[in-house]
Amino acid sequence: MTSRQLAALIGVSQSAVSRAFTPGSSISPAMRERILASARELGYQPNAIASMLSTNRTNIIGIVLSDMRNPFYPGLIERLTQGLQRVGRQSLLFNVTPGANIEEQLQAIRQYNVDGVIVVAATILSEKALSWAIEGRRSVLVNRLSLDRNITTVCVDNAAGVSAIADHFHALGRRKVGYVAGMTKTLIGRERRMAFVTRLAELGMTLVGSAAAGEYSYAGGHRAAQELLAEGSRPDAIFFANDILALGGMDALRDVAGLCVPDDVAIAGFDDIAMSAWPHYELTTFAQPVSDIVERSVELICNAPLGDGDARQEILSGRLIVRRSTVGAGGGPVDGDPRQSVKVA
Amino acid sequence: MTSRQLAALIGVSQSAVSRAFTPGSSISPAMRERILASARELGYQPNAIASMLSTNRTNIIGIVLSDMRNPFYPGLIERLTQGLQRVGRQSLLFNVTPGANIEEQLQAIRQYNVDGVIVVAATILSEKALSWAIEGRRSVLVNRLSLDRNITTVCVDNAAGVSAIADHFHALGRRKVGYVAGMTKTLIGRERRMAFVTRLAELGMTLVGSAAAGEYSYAGGHRAAQELLAEGSRPDAIFFANDILALGGMDALRDVAGLCVPDDVAIAGFDDIAMSAWPHYELTTFAQPVSDIVERSVELICNAPLGDGDARQEILSGRLIVRRSTVGAGGGPVDGDPRQSVKVA
């Protein structure tokens, strides 16, 4: 059923039908109501494809992602798509895989004329491939930095987060700290590492060892934690670049190295994924403000101006979640509630 | 840049440009090569929207999902979208949330003219809302059953899976079995429960207790496991309707009830999510054949005939993964490799 057919059936023009479905268009309330009623009755719905062709707007936002196995992302994606649906947008998923030709995978972004692109692929994508793909359309990089100041980014305050962890270790009296990185090549990986090391120095603590997992995964953390110990360093606290690494690392430290957490070694992560709260882990971590991230991303992808030079870098504040992986049971500021949270500007 | 502009620039007709990009169309290799070369040079790409309008095909598959928090789904979605991309389709995500009006949320499926719909929302969606949404287009229900024999489904062999678990418990000498359901209202929930109970009876074992979590989540499993014990029953083996329930349940049994797994109680789940292999859990489970599910779903959503009465119900075979949550360390058929796997037809 097309708008023309419906129009013919009820004796109005096709324009009228189109206007009935277009908010703010020039049509009398009576006419609109009559048309909408008939449409409901006869099962007419505007064809979105034709509408896209006319208006050059698709109401589709491309979501580029690469790392669905890090449990932080599914939750983020879910809330992003819901946030977009809430404002009448749909989400077209682009799953970028490392092996194949990235540009070819992103070609569809351009062909499908998506209105905007939200990139949550922290890894993999080169800046070059990225800027080619999003050329000429709105874009938001989530949890990823860019050297290009013309690109809008939404990101937790990494420096504040890792500093909060360092401060927390310091407050606990730990002085010999280890660091486990994920991917050392990404900007965000470097930023976290750099900020952490800087803060350690300010506090007069030593970085007694570090390792790189190479990927953000449980297995990577498991491996890297052992490497860290094999170096000979015996840290009394280890900060993992994110939670999934920390969980793998914690299991390695306990099961393989036979250490006690947090007595022998305190452990902290970053992100606050669901599993970090599980009783076996109770991981102290720096929580990403997922709601804020989603809200700002949706807002920016829909309403940001498209001109040059007005890109924004939004830094959102997270929150330190203290759990037993650093303070143990009963030992420390934890009383009834096993979890304490500190907002960090 | 449009096909007409490109055509004008290189002195051919718009039709020629269109044909150059349409495989199998009537055009000489020389002409095609010339056009494609110029297109590459001048940066022309066909506008997919216009193409959709002409051909009435979008190459977009809608993916309806509701339960991104069960870790089984992110992996499935990821592989589904990749599988679809591999055959030139894109994935439009529809995240159905329980609260709001379902039909309204699914309206976009119809307006966007997706070529097909893959439903991986085991929960929530009523049959009625579903059949309205997918009316007239190809659809595949993944991991979800339907009473309507005209709907194509792709599903692991639930009966074989739960029977394998029951048999495994039996072989271990366990006789007092508990069952923790997820959502009891879903068809798949009922099927698993029924098949499990039936098999127990055949083996002469007793179902000493059962509980329903109400949702497929860690917290639900944690709660339901305690309810099961509070009933007064003391099972020596518990089967959880899926892995995430089992993980929550296992932690509850250990931490809250102080039981030893598997000595006091053996535990098994269903799905084989990544975390089930983690050393703290080592959960015996029935693994879903994710690759097969993806492969069959992609195949069916692309090539299945659209007529009536030729819907298929594909039942794929899974695999029992035996880990320490049932056989313990060293005690049982597990030797060097902590994991043993048994294919189940």
Place this chain on the structure above:
DNA sequence: GTCCGTGTTGAATACGGATGCAAATCCCGT
């Protein structure tokens, strides 16, 4: 009654590519 402004309506056309059909070209045999 006339005039003008405001608010509605319909006819016509644009959006960019696909395709049926007719015209043009090619290739080959004679």
Place this chain on the structure above:
DNA sequence: ACGGGATTTGCATCCGTATTCAACACGGAC
């Protein structure tokens, strides 16, 4: 050189909606 079939090309039209523009209706002011 010519005819005939096969292949290639271009023209015209269509897909379904949005939007411009002109036409029209209505109401109030003079």
